Amino acid sequence: MTGTDTAKTATNTAEAATGAGRTGPVFAVRDLWKVFGPRAQRIPGNPEYAGLSAGELRERTGCTAAVRDVSFEVKRGEVFVVMGLSGSGKSTLVRTLTRLIEPTSGSIAIDGEDVLAMDKNRLRELRRHQTAMVFQNFGLLPHRTVLDNVAYGLEIQGMGKAERRAKAMEVVAKVGLEGLEQRRPVQLSGGQQQRVGLARALAVDPEVLLFDEPFSALDPLIRRDMQEEVIRLHREEGRTMVFITHDLSEALRLGDRIMLMRDGGIVQLGTPEEIVANPADDYVRDFVRDVAREQVISVRRAMRQADGDEATTGAAIAPDTLVVDAIEAVARTGAHCRVVEGNRTLGVVDESQLLAVVAGLDGDAGEPRGKAVAAV
Numbered sequence: 001m002t003g004t005d006t007a008k009t010a011t012n013t014a015e016a017a018t019g020a021g022r023t024g025p026v027f028a029v030r031d032l033w034k035v036f037g038p039r040a041q042r043i044p045g046n047p048e049y050a051g052l053s054a055g056e057l058r059e060r061t062g063c064t065a066a067v068r069d070v071s072f073e074v075k076r077g078e079v080f081v082v083m084g085l086s087g088s089g090k091s092t093l094v095r096t097l098t099r100l101i102e103p104t105s106g107s108i109a110i111d112g113e114d115v116l117a118m119d120k121n122r123l124r125e126l127r128r129h130q131t132a133m134v135f136q137n138f139g140l141l142p143h144r145t146v147l148d149n150v151a152y153g154l155e156i157q158g159m160g161k162a163e164r165r166a167k168a169m170e171v172v173a174k175v176g177l178e179g180l181e182q183r184r185p186v187q188l189s190g191g192q193q194q195r196v197g198l199a200r201a202l203a204v205d206p207e208v209l210l211f212d213e214p215f216s217a218l219d220p221l222i223r224r225d226m227q228e229e230v231i232r233l234h235r236e237e238g239r240t241m242v243f244i245t246h247d248l249s250e251a252l253r254l255g256d257r258i259m260l261m262r263d264g265g266i267v268q269l270g271t272p273e274e275i276v277a278n279p280a281d282d283y284v285r286d287f288v289r290d291v292a293r294e295q296v297i298s299v300r301r302a303m304r305q306a307d308g309d310e311a312t313t314g315a316a317i318a319p320d321t322l323v324v325d326a327i328e329a330v331a332r333t334g335a336h337c338r339v340v341e342g343n344r345t346l347g348v349v350d351e352s353q354l355l356a357v358v359a360g361l362d363g364d365a366g367e368p369r370g371k372a373v374a375a376v
């Protein structure tokens with residue numbers, strides 16, 4: 001193989017991983033319902049049941065609407081977090097995406113292809129090649145070595161032994177498990193086992209990684225490590241990820257966007273900043289009450305208009321600078337900072353704007369503040 005061929009293969013692999021070259025969302029979900037219980041079909045869209053709470057619905061019909069009239073899109077290359085308390089429908093929703101659970105009604109498309117129209121063979125390919133799932137309980141095969149566990153998905157795909165072992169070695173290194181290839185799962189810590197689970201999912205080079213509360217059984221420090229690992233992998237590969245968690249700090253740390261669920265429905269879908277700065281209702285407000293706002297909210301929301309010569313003085317910072325970082329800049333210089341985009345000053349921040357964010361006195365921030373006031 002020539003150097004050019006090698007480079008081309010690497011590019012192709014990266015393209016397969018990210019779905020680069022394709023346009024449009026990875027998943028497009030419309031009016032999706034999953035109802036468990038007798039004659040589930042009668043529930044979706046039926047006005048007789050529309051106004052009932054989850055409890056009332058269960059009492060009246062014996063049915064649980066685990067997913068209730070949900071529509072959303074997962075964009076290519078994003079980390080899409082599905083968050084909610086236990087029983088809110090997260091796992092059911094994510095399992096319907098590959099029809100591990102059959103939806104009751106609605107539509108699901110992956111790369112524009114109708115998932116509900118897929119036959120058995122196509123579904124198998126969807127689950128084995130196009131997507132891969134990482135579970136909380138790792139799902140490792142106890143009698144196999146780390147290497148063989150990682151290679152398992154490739155074996156199912158029918159890849160030859162030498163090739164799959166080589167690929168598995170590569171992924172083992174990628175998740176930091178070198179030297180442990182010949183161990184069995186029982187000889188690993190919880191964090192290491194989850195790395196094996198992650199490596200096994202990565203080995204098949206899926207377009208989308210689906211995570212179902214993968215880190216909730218890990219102790220906090222290891223959990224933090226694994227979150228960093230996911231962030232690093234995402235930065236390196238840009239692979240689309242759908243990540244279920246009931247943990248708000250995990251959602252805020254990992255998510256490009258967060259979909260907050262309650263009783264099977266979507267309460268809010270937005271960036272971490274949008275959700276923290278502008279909660280959709282009291283439920284969300286309560287949920288995010290204890291968040292360190294300065295670590296999520298950017299100066300674009302905190303800034304005010306520049307007065308006088310402020311637009312041409314002070315250190316320049318980008319609009320997506322977090323308030324916590326702007327505090328450092330303001331503290332260091334003792335003066336206001338200009339929020340600059342391209343060559344325009346959008347506004348300024350000084351102690352009072354930044355402290356207002358920390359103290360939660362900026363209110364529901366609504367639209368970002370300030371406007372372009374001057375060319376720099």
Ligand SMILES: Nc1ncnc2c1ncn2[C@@H]1O[C@H](COP(=O)(O)OP(=O)(O)OP(=O)(O)O)[C@@H](O)[C@H]1O
Nearest residue numbers: 036064066084085086087088089090091092093246
């Ligand atoms: N097979 C089933 N039969 C009946 N009801 C079910 C079934 N699976 C899930 N449910 C119900 O659907 C609702 C949503 O469950 P789901 O497991 O999707 O929630 P979750 O948000 O993932 O919860 P957790 O965080 O505890 O895993 C719950 O009320 C649950 O009891």
